[in-house]
Amino acid sequence: xxxxxxxxxxxxxxxxxxxxxxxxxxxxxxxxxxxxxxxxxxxxxxxxxxxxxxxxxxxxxxxxxxxxxxxxxxxxxxxxxxxxxxxxxxxxxxxxxxxxxxxxxxxxxxxxxxxxxxxxxxxxxxxxxxxxxxxxxxxxxxxxxxxxxxxxxxxxxxxxxxxxxxxxxxxxxxxxxxxxxxxxxxxxxxxxxx
Amino acid sequence: xxxxxxxxxxxxxxxxxxxxxxxxxxxxxxxxxxxxxxxxxxxxxxxxxxxxxxxxxxxxxxxxxxxxxxxxxxxxxxxxxxxxxxxxxxxxxxxxxxxxxxxxxxxxxxxxxxxxxxxxxxxxxxxxxxxxxxxxxxxxxxxxxxxxxxxxxxxxxxxxxxxxxxxxxxxxxxxx
Amino acid sequence: xxxxxxxxxxxxxxxxxxxxxxxxxxxxxxxxxxxxxxxxxxxxxxxxxxxxxxxxxxxxxxxxxxxxxxxxxxxxxxxxxxxxxxxxxxxxxxxxxxxxxxxxxxxxxxxx
Numbered sequence: 326x327x328x329x330x331x332x333x334x335x336x337x338x339x340x341x342x343x344x345x346x347x348x349x350x351x352x353x354x355x356x357x358x359x360x361x362x363x364x365x366x367x368x369x370x371x372x373x374x375x376x377x378x379x380x381x382x383x384x385x386x387x388x389x390x391x392x393x394x395x396x397x398x399x400x401x402x403x404x405x406x407x408x409x410x411x412x413x414x415x416x417x418x419x420x421x422x423x424x425x426x427x428x429x430x431x432x433x434x435x436x437x438x439x440x441x442x443x444x445x446x447x448x449x450x451x452x453x454x455x456x457x458x459x460x461x462x463x464x465x466x467x468x469x470x471x472x473x474x475x476x477x478x479x480x481x482x483x484x485x486x487x488x489x490x491x492x493x494x495x496x497x498x499x500x501x502x503x504x505x506x507x508x509x510x511x512x513x514x515x516x517x518x519x
Numbered sequence: 520x521x522x523x524x525x526x527x528x529x530x531x532x533x534x535x536x537x538x539x540x541x542x543x544x545x546x547x548x549x550x551x552x553x554x555x556x557x558x559x560x561x562x563x564x565x566x567x568x569x570x571x572x573x574x575x576x577x578x579x580x581x582x583x584x585x586x587x588x589x590x591x592x593x594x595x596x597x598x599x600x601x602x603x604x605x606x607x608x609x610x611x612x613x614x615x616x617x618x619x620x621x622x623x624x625x626x627x628x629x630x631x632x633x634x635x636x637x638x639x640x641x642x643x644x645x646x647x648x649x650x651x652x653x654x655x656x657x658x659x660x661x662x663x664x665x666x667x668x669x670x671x672x673x674x675x676x677x678x679x680x681x682x683x684x685x686x687x688x689x690x691x692x693x694x695x
Numbered sequence: 696x697x698x699x700x701x702x703x704x705x706x707x708x709x710x711x712x713x714x715x716x717x718x719x720x721x722x723x724x725x726x727x728x729x730x731x732x733x734x735x736x737x738x739x740x741x742x743x744x745x746x747x748x749x750x751x752x753x754x755x756x757x758x759x760x761x762x763x764x765x766x767x768x769x770x771x772x773x774x775x776x777x778x779x780x781x782x783x784x785x786x787x788x789x790x791x792x793x794x795x796x797x798x799x800x801x802x803x804x805x806x807x
Contacts, residue, residue, distance in 0.1 A: 346720050351711040358710065363577075365570055366780050368712055369773070372720050379724040436706035443706075458700075459707035490699055557785040559778065567778035581786055593785045627799040636796040654792045663789045674790055 337388035345391055346375055352392075352460065353399040359455050360403035362444065370406055374399050396460060397470050400452060407448070442489055449473065450481040457482060538615045538651060540594065540662060543608040547660060550603045551596035555661075559591045580673070587668035595661040604660055609653065612662075613637075616651060633657045640671075647671065726765050 340348070353374050358367035377398060378391070385391045443454050449471070456467045464482070468475040548554050559567065568585050571578040585591075596604070616623065616639045625638040634656045641649040650665040665674075 342724060343717075343721055346717055350716060350720070351709040354712040354716065355707075355709040359707070361780075363780065363783055364572070364575060364712075365578075365776055366783070368716055368719075369776050371712065371716070372723060375720045376723055435702055439703055439706040443703075454703070455707065458703040459709060461704075486699065489703075555784065555788070557781045557788075559781055559785065563778050564782065566775050567782040570775045570779040571782075581783060584786065585782065591782065591785045591789075593788055595788060625796050625800065627796050627803070634795065636792060636799070638793070638796055650789075652789065652792050652796075654795070661788060661792065663785065663792065665789060671793065674786070674793055 339382070339385055339387055339391060342379055342382060345378065345388075345395075348388075349392060349395050350375070353395055355459055356396070356399040356455065357403045357406075359440070359444070359451075359459070360407045366406075370402060371399070374402055377402075393470075396456075400456070400470060404448060404452065439489065442492055443485070446485055449477075450485045453478050453481040454485050538612065538664065541608050541611040543605065543611070544594070544660075544662065547596045547604050547608075550598060551660075552599045553595075553597035555593060555595035557591065557593035561589045564588055564591065584669065584673050588665065590664070590666035592664035592666075593662065596659065598658045598660075601657040603658075609655065612651075612653065621651075643668075650674075722765065723769065726762055726769070 339345075350371065354367055354371040357370040357374075358364065361367050361370060374395065378385075378395060381394070385394060443451055446454065452471055453467055456462045456470060462470065464475050464478045467478045471478070548556075564585055568582055571582040571585070573579045573582060598604075615621075620641050621639050622642065623637060624640050625636070627637075628635050634654065636655075637653040639651040639653070640647050643649075646668050647670070648668060650663075650669055650671070652661075652663045654661050
């Protein structure tokens, strides 16, 4: 197809469909999972994205193009799906309770907490955070994927990180957490469910 | 203050009386900017249950909850502005929940957030045979109807799963 | 804060859905192919000297039946998954509303 052009530009030619699926299924599935919070629904959504890819192969020019296409479609389909079945968490990020137990980085509990905190963000900042920390995209790439100005992306990143930093600070300061831990745990234990 | 209504219905399996949505509530769909409408009878619940994995903690919990249920019905309306529905519609539902067999367990009002939440239960032989939750917010109305045997602890323990924030309240928790 | 960055990258590490997912996608893509393409694939092996009408008809029927059965299975799967999504949504709504009430009750009790 565009072999000469791809070679000249140093781009990898477009692989076959099966290779594209194997190469990108983790990315597409993980994007979907962070929006729908359900593995089966995420698999369903990811499958739909790949079926759409299958129908659109003729429009793609290179391996990189396919990757960008998949990421963009996965994000937008996930957003659409989340909107259709939207149920906003009752607790906004600003109101989310701070963790009562300090945790070391790499702690799966901390990871889960961070995912939930990000999940409670509004749609656009949540998408920005996902693309930044799952896909490791820079602000310009995030802006191109989501169709928003770069300065908006940066603003979302800064604000979301500031809020997360405030909520997660105790998880990164074990000494401070330990000072408060026994009191906090005692307070929680003294509040039986009504 | 106008309230968004969240109605949750739970209907006991043994007593025949159903809690019905007043016509005024059904018509709210036309005014809502977002509508969630879930209607799962016993057959659909069993079908859904087949796709819940026991290996996934969230899904295993849901599977456990669903086992004793005969139906789950949810209607949630989100409005662009306040005042899109009438409190008198809510009163019609409350009237039905004053029938024998139903008990009002919880009624909380949050003046700050403008949210009223009421929880009604129907007891069958000392077990919860049905659950109705009425939640009213200025711009949101939700009705949930859970039919069958359910544990409130199991249902509320879904906090921390399926993307529901797990609410842990501390005595000194204050909004910044 | 690099520690927060590290923790976020860890939290959002990609998860692979596994080889079963790959197989399902490829199977679905094969079923979703336009009929002309599989017919073209079938016809590309046509050699008049070895062609048997009965065999060709039987093969075509088997392909159509197989495709139809696969499609039906996928439809049932789809319905089941949709029912499951609806169920999860309903439980999330119910659970979250209960939690709101629980939180309020705890706050009220804490204030006593």
